[in-house]
Structure formats: structure tokens, C-alpha cells
Amino acid sequence: MNRWPLWAVLASGEPAWLENRAYDALGLEKGEEDEEGPPFEMSLGSGRYHAIVGTNPIDVGAEIQISKELSLGCDEPVYSIERANDPWTVMSWRKGSPDVLENDPESLAKSLGCPLPGGARSSNRAAKDSLRKVAMVEGVRAQEATRVLEEDAGESLTPGRYRLEDTPQGLLIASGTGDIGYADITVSERIPNATVYAVIASPDLDEFFVTVRRGGEGVEEFAQPPDDLPRLRVASDIKGERSPDRILAALGIPAEWFRNE
Structure with a gap:
């Protein structure tokens, strides 16, 4: 991943299942990435939660579709993070319904065992870029x-x-x-x-x-x-x-x- 992630979805489950459901949520087949490139990447966590992250500004909003879909099949909350804009938006999803949270996205991701890529430089990024x-x-x-x-x-x-x-x-x-x-x-x-x-x-x-x-x-x-x-x-x-x-x-x-x- 050569760019700072602009959005992420944090969810519990088997990575392969999460990836397949994420593609379903976007109405895509995994093989389509050969032509257009993958819309997201998996970032594996150290526990139950894993991150689905995207870097392309065009795909901002995909986190909403993916989180809603995953929350319908997850017993634990699914979290969506949009950080293309300032301030960042963090939402918790349960059974297709969102709630806006005040949590710091990186602290949330770390607490779930799946730190967001690029987190070490994000505080400077947030202040300057x-x-x-x-x-x-x-x-x-x-x-x-x-x-x-x-x-x-x-x-x-x-x-x-x-x-x-x-x-x-x-x-x-x-x-x-x-x-x-x-x-x-x-x-x-x-x-x-x-x-x-x-x-x-x-x-x-x-x-x-x-x-x-x-x-x-x-x-x-x-x-x-x-x-x-x-x-x-x-x-x-x-x-x-x-x-x-x-x-x-x-x-x-x-x-x-x-x-x-």
C-alpha cells in the first residue's frame, strides 16, 4: 500500500469471509481487480478484529456499504472510519444500523488489535496534511x-x-x-x-x-x-x-x- 489509508472497516471474523463479504457489498467479483485494481486491502489484526482499508479517494464511501453488509452477519460491532476529510468520521454498526462515535480512530483500532496502516505518522499528517x-x-x-x-x-x-x-x-x-x-x-x-x-x-x-x-x-x-x-x-x-x-x-x-x- 503506497498511500495513507483514507477509509477503513474494522470487523471480527475470518479474514477470507470478511474479504468475500466486502466484495459482495460493493457488487464486485474478486477477479475484477485484474482490470481496475483492488478497491481495498486486508490488514490482519492480532485478535478477532481485522481491518479492510482503502487508499483511493474515489472509493471513499465504500466503508459505509461494507460496514452495513458485514454488520448483518457479525455478532460484534463493525466500525467504519472515514478519514479523507477533517474531522474524521467514526461509526459503529449493528445489524445494518449506524451510530456516530466520538472515538479517536487510531485508538479504537489499536484497542481492537488491528492498528491502521500509517498510524505512526498520522498525528503529523492530521496536523499538516x-x-x-x-x-x-x-x-x-x-x-x-x-x-x-x-x-x-x-x-x-x-x-x-x-x-x-x-x-x-x-x-x-x-x-x-x-x-x-x-x-x-x-x-x-x-x-x-x-x-x-x-x-x-x-x-x-x-x-x-x-x-x-x-x-x-x-x-x-x-x-x-x-x-x-x-x-x-x-x-x-x-x-x-x-x-x-x-x-x-x-x-x-x-x-x-x-x-x-
Whole structure:
């Protein structure tokens, strides 16, 4: 694994059973990894619990599908960890139902006997290099996006939850915490004619990923450094640009939005 894991699932059981159920949850066959690369890797623990970890920003959200599926067949809780955004999200799953926890993800993993890969450097990473996500949506205005997000949440958006800003390029979706969650995917699913550019980047832009979505589905990706095992069609540029700074400028996204406050 050549990247810092962005998500993980901690579950008890035989590793082979966990791996097979994880593939089932994603609707994949294990043999498909020959073409697209494995969506996750197994990290064996020292006890009952083992970790399923993923490093590709495009696959963030897979931890929800896998945890829900595994929890239906596990007597002990299943834990999902999403650390692509700041703050990290930790949930406990029982019989398909989640509860949000306040636990530190690495302390939780260590207590279960399956420390997360890269844990030794994660405290520095969290302080200096937390990845943040901002999206630009073509063909949607802030008022329409607000309606869609509120309908999906079943309640009014709390002040400051999202920063929605109409620009000449399109609608920008951001958050003061750096975590817009799955807002970009929700808008893409509910407004299928829109084109969404979801950017995940480190503060210095040394790690930079763009996923282009239509109708809720990823159609192509751009990564710097290049991904060894891309899951989508690889784009050579975004809006005709190839450097992170110029791509952000073309999308109308301020680079400072990715920097720690």
C-alpha cells in the first residue's frame, strides 16, 4: 500500500469471509481487480478484529456499504472510519444500523488489535496534511442544491454546515471543517444533468485528486501523483489544465480553501 489509508472497516471474523463479504457489498467479483485494481486491502489484526482499508479517494464511501453488509452477519460491532476529510468520521454498526462515535480512530483500532496502516505518522499528517474536499457543480444554483440537500437530510441545513457559493464557473460546495461528506454525490444523483467536479487535496496540493461525476456515477478521474491502479477512465487534464493550481483556477475554487485554518 503506497498511500495513507483514507477509509477503513474494522470487523471480527475470518479474514477470507470478511474479504468475500466486502466484495459482495460493493457488487464486485474478486477477479475484477485484474482490470481496475483492488478497491481495498486486508490488514490482519492480532485478535478477532481485522481491518479492510482503502487508499483511493474515489472509493471513499465504500466503508459505509461494507460496514452495513458485514454488520448483518457479525455478532460484534463493525466500525467504519472515514478519514479523507477533517474531522474524521467514526461509526459503529449493528445489524445494518449506524451510530456516530466520538472515538479517536487510531485508538479504537489499536484497542481492537488491528492498528491502521500509517498510524505512526498520522498525528503529523492530521496536523499538516489533512485532505479536504471541495466540489464545483455546473448547471446548478445554490438555491436548488440547498433544496436537494435538505430533502436528502430530511431537515433544514444547520447554519455553516455547507458553504454554497454561486460563481461564473458554477456552484461551489465547501465547508468550514473541510468535510462536505457526500454532498457532491447527493447533488449529482438528484440532479443527473449536472456535472460535478469533486476535488480532494492536501493543503500544499502535493496530493490532488479530481473525480468527475454525472448522474451520481464517477466517469473519469485525475490524480497527482498518478494513481497506479485507477478505478475510472483517467483524464489527462481538467478544463484543459494539468497543474493543481491552474485546475483550481479553471474550476473557480480558491486554493486557500484547502489550507488548514
